[in-house]
Amino acid sequence: MDRYGLWIRGEFVDSNRNECFETRNPADQSVIARVARGRGEDVDAAVRVARSTFESDEWQSMHPAERGRILLRTSELIRRNRDELATLETLDNGKPLKQAQTDIEVSARYFEYYAGVADKILGETIPVSPGYIDFTQREPFGVCALIIPWNYPMQVAARTAAPALAAGNTVVLKPAEETPLTALKLGVLLKEAGLPDGAFNVVPGFGEEAGAALAAHPGIDHVSFTGSVPVGTEVMTSAAKNIVPVTLELGGKSPNIVFADADLEEAARWVVSSIIQNAGQTCSAGSRLLVELSIHDQFLSMVKARLESITVGPGIRNPDMGPIISEKQLRTVMGYIALAEEEGAEILTGGARLEDGELARGFFVAPTLLDRVPQGGRVATEEIFGPVLSTLTFEDVDEAISIANETPYGLVAGVHTRDLSKALTVAKKVRAGQVFINTYGAGGGVEMPFGGYGKSGFGREKGLEALLHFTQLKNVLIRYGS
Numbered sequence: 244m245d246r247y248g249l250w251i252r253g254e255f256v257d258s259n260r261n262e263c264f265e266t267r268n269p270a271d272q273s274v275i276a277r278v279a280r281g282r283g284e285d286v287d288a289a290v291r292v293a294r295s296t297f298e299s300d301e302w303q304s305m306h307p308a309e310r311g312r313i314l315l316r317t318s319e320l321i322r323r324n325r326d327e328l329a330t331l332e333t334l335d336n337g338k339p340l341k342q343a344q345t346d347i348e349v350s351a352r353y354f355e356y357y358a359g360v361a362d363k364i365l366g367e368t369i370p371v372s373p374g375y376i377d378f379t380q381r382e383p384f385g386v387c388a389l390i391i392p393w394n395y396p397m398q399v400a401a402r403t404a405a406p407a408l409a410a411g412n413t414v415v416l417k418p419a420e421e422t423p424l425t426a427l428k429l430g431v432l433l434k435e436a437g438l439p440d441g442a443f444n445v446v447p448g449f450g451e452e453a454g455a456a457l458a459a460h461p462g463i464d465h466v467s468f469t470g471s472v473p474v475g476t477e478v479m480t481s482a483a484k485n486i487v488p489v490t491l492e493l494g495g496k497s498p499n500i501v502f503a504d505a506d507l508e509e510a511a512r513w514v515v516s517s518i519i520q521n522a523g524q525t526c527s528a529g530s531r532l533l534v535e536l537s538i539h540d541q542f543l544s545m546v547k548a549r550l551e552s553i554t555v556g557p558g559i560r561n562p563d564m565g566p567i568i569s570e571k572q573l574r575t576v577m578g579y580i581a582l583a584e585e586e587g588a589e590i591l592t593g594g595a596r597l598e599d600g601e602l603a604r605g606f607f608v609a610p611t612l613l614d615r616v617p618q619g620g621r622v623a624t625e626e627i628f629g630p631v632l633s634t635l636t637f638e639d640v641d642e643a644i645s646i647a648n649e650t651p652y653g654l655v656a657g658v659h660t661r662d663l664s665k666a667l668t669v670a671k672k673v674r675a676g677q678v679f680i681n682t683y684g685a686g687g688g689v690e691m692p693f694g695g696y697g698k699s700g701f702g703r704e705k706g707l708e709a710l711l712h713f714t715q716l717k718n719v720l721i722r723y724g725s
């Protein structure tokens with residue numbers, strides 16, 4: 244069995260207390276690897292290394308184009324190691340191999356994308372009084388803490404680390420305890436690509452130990468957190484005590500709004516893929532179906548048929564859908580299905596754990612379609628994070644918008660209609676950071692700013708916007724006249 248240390252100063256090291264934890268395959272609960280369990284003192288060591296690297300001549304005198312070249316080489320190395328990384332991700336997280344392969348390609352894209360902008364982080368000149376010149380420049384913060392979740396381990400590591408490094412920061416990353424492996428491999432690839440030791444460090448461990456210690460560390464200059472609302476609140480509270488800026492990418496309860504005039508076959512395809520992907524464990528999952536009353540029966544039977552054709556099994560065999568990440572998450576999902584029945588919803592398909600044969604060893608749930616979910620109830624408004632699609636019905640555009648906006652979240656929204664003015668009216672009025680019209684999801688969406696309204700968080704990841712979030716602005720005024 245593989246054993247992994249903490250990744251600090253370009254090498255694997257044991258944790259200070261020499262403790263480990265096991266990471267398991269959610270398809271059968273087998274142990275994949277033993278991983279060093281970082282705690283406060285390990286986080287402290289990693290932050291110190293990241294700080295001294297940030298301040299070193301080697302880092303400070305590196306031409307931004309060279310940082311770009313290192314990131315570009317990293318993207319090439321990720322692609323070269325695609326099969327190994329995808330297999331590791333599938334074993335650790337459970338997702339189907341083809342989805343893991345996509346994740347690895349998207350991760351390579353993040354490094355490629357931010358490689359290209361490392362030497363194009365521009366400032367402005369600002370007209371001021373005669374005899375003066377004023378300009379701005381974007382500087383790195385220093386040491387960035389990246390606390391990431393288990394649902395897209397490699398992708399989120401790449402989408403946070405690539406812009407942080409491109410902007411000239413150094414990094415301490417805390418992967419989720421369920422899925423620490425690909426982030427550790429990323430450390431090895433960054434070193435191979437020529438990144439100076441100490442610029443990218445990984446401290447695996449538990450949230451309340453390594454995660455909490457990292458968020459509260461006074462040596463951190465910026466925190467990027469992707470995860471749940473309660474933990475996001477804790478991270479922000481810790482950062483607030485040090486006056487450290489945070490980017491929060493939290494949950495969602497995103498709607499797919501389907502109008503009667505949509506291409507229904509296409510819409511059904513998007514509706515199903517957006518809840519099945521990663522077994523619904525995606526912050527931007529299309530977990531609510533808002534359907535126009537006049538097509539309710541027809542459309543639901545299309546969605547139901549598609550859900551019933553989904554193959555479920557261990558990710559390594561490449562089914563359409565893999566297991567839920569853990570027993571705890573399985574209980575949460577099953578709890579919501581039971582609650583849906585209590586609230587008066589109807590289960591049109593699924594609704595049960597799958598335990599036939601080998602599936603009994605893992606955490607598999609049948610793709611589930613709920614109808615007549617009561618508006619404003621818990622199932623209609625809370626994030627389930629599983630393959631459970633909640634249907635609500637509307638009669639006109641205004642009602643669709645009002646139901647769409649009836650959750651505390653606002654991450655993404657899908658609108659399906661052939662009527663452009665209807666689509667744009669919804670896009671304008673829906674409270675969400677990203678709107679998809681006649682599609683859903685962006686295959687990674689590396690170039691497009693992504694982030695939430697409301698309790699889905701703030702700040703933006705991806706695209707040039709994310710790069711700016713990893714910089715702080717300095718204004719310089721020069722007097723040259725008399």
Ligand code: ADP
Nearest residue numbers: 391392418419420449450451454455470471474
């Ligand atoms: P999820 O519900 O998706 O597991 P969490 O918000 O619990 O999301 O976890 C996201 C990340 O936050 C993980 O890396 C986890 O270890 C970390 N984490 C959990 N608790 C804390 C905490 N108290 N402080 C900082 N990080 C934490």
